[in-house]
Amino acid sequence: MILTMMTTNNYQGDSKLNRLLPILEQKGFYINDYRKIKENVYWVRSGKKEWALKCYQDQEKLEKQHLFFKKWKNAGLYAATPVPFRENIWMAVNEDGTWGLFEWLKGSHLRFNQKQDRTRASKLVHAFHSSVEGITGPLLLRNPLYIKWERRIEQFEATYEDFLFGGNRTLFNDIHYFSRKTLEDFKQLDWGRIEQDAWERKSWLHGDVAHHNFIRCQDGKIKLIDFDLLQMGPELYDDIQLGQRFLPYTNHSLTEITSHFHKTKWKTAWMKGVLVPSDLLREWLYVHRRYQRQKQKLAGHLDWLESSWKERKEFVEKVQHMLT
Numbered sequence: 001m002i003l004t005m006m007t008t009n010n011y012q013g014d015s016k017l018n019r020l021l022p023i024l025e026q027k028g029f030y031i032n033d034y035r036k037i038k039e040n041v042y043w044v045r046s047g048k049k050e051w052a053l054k055c056y057q058d059q060e061k062l063e064k065q066h067l068f069f070k071k072w073k074n075a076g077l078y079a080a081t082p083v084p085f086r087e088n089i090w091m092a093v094n095e096d097g098t099w100g101l102f103e104w105l106k107g108s109h110l111r112f113n114q115k116q117d118r119t120r121a122s123k124l125v126h127a128f129h130s131s132v133e134g135i136t137g138p139l140l141l142r143n144p145l146y147i148k149w150e151r152r153i154e155q156f157e158a159t160y161e162d163f164l165f166g167g168n169r170t171l172f173n174d175i176h177y178f179s180r181k182t183l184e185d186f187k188q189l190d191w192g193r194i195e196q197d198a199w200e201r202k203s204w205l206h207g208d209v210a211h212h213n214f215i216r217c218q219d220g221k222i223k224l225i226d227f228d229l230l231q232m233g234p235e236l237y238d239d240i241q242l243g244q245r246f247l248p249y250t251n252h253s254l255t256e257i258t259s260h261f262h263k264t265k266w267k268t269a270w271m272k273g274v275l276v277p278s279d280l281l282r283e284w285l286y287v288h289r290r291y292q293r294q295k296q297k298l299a300g301h302l303d304w305l306e307s308s309w310k311e312r313k314e315f316v317e318k319v320q321h322m323l324t
């Protein structure tokens with residue numbers, strides 16, 4: 001629902017946003033229109049200007065984003081930046097969480113099924129990495145990528161019964177074996193060296209390079225949004241995730257996928273990371289959480305997983321043969 005006027009005397013629509021209105025108005029920020037984008041994210045209009053309004057359960061996460069953007073001198077060239085509600089007022093807090101305001105970028109998402117958009121995305125991510133290298137704080141550290149993937153495989157293992165229900169024991173075993181094997185190869189890399197290099201250079205990664213976080217603005221410029229998973233660490237992690245997201249749109253062509261990552265520093269590590277089918281596990285786990293009690297819908301997604309895995313397995317086996 002979009003309201004043409006919202007005041008503290010006329011609440012209607014989204015209850016979470018309405019609880020925030022009196023606090024914002026006390027700070028001199030008035031919302032005329034709004035639209036819920038997803039949970040805890042809204043498009044809002046104040047006067048003639050449009051913004052993204054986000055609610056955070058962890059106030060420190062928003063504070064560290066603000067600090068990072070203050071130190072990132074060229075942020076406006078590459079990203080939707082945080083903005084204050086009024087001068088020097090950067091946050092609003094109520095019982096629902098801590099709220100922050102960001103630039104609203106008018107435009108459209110990139111489409112990874114288009115080669116030109118894949119090229120634009122990889123160039124922007126590389127430019128982002130170069131632009132932020134050397135920023136010394138805030139301290140935003142997370143576990144190495146292989147630990148995250150280890151947990152994802154454990155979550156995948158917990159869905160075994162649903163594969164049995166659909167008569168897909170072989171599919172489960174196949175994906176499980178290759179996930180474990182490729183992850184083990186990935187873990188054997190010299191991570192001490194890779195992590196130390198990133199620490200010394202003070203490198204950063206975006207953390208969520210999905211297509212919907214790339215916006216083609218009306219002036220033709222491409223910018224990144226949603227830095228909630230921002231962290232210090234090897235840029236390699238962004239490159240691996242982007243490579244996995246490109247892969248289904250390249251007919252699993254090794255030549256095509258590598259053409260977008262000539263500037264990746266740790267090329268063998270990147271390739272071994274792309275081979276881990278963590279993206280397929282992620283998609284399956286997302287659907288499993290959503291439709292856990294709806295077996296027919298799960299069965300339909302298993303058909304998709306089987307088809308996707310067939311193509312991925314051929315790619316993995318071909319590249320593994322080349323790497324040995």
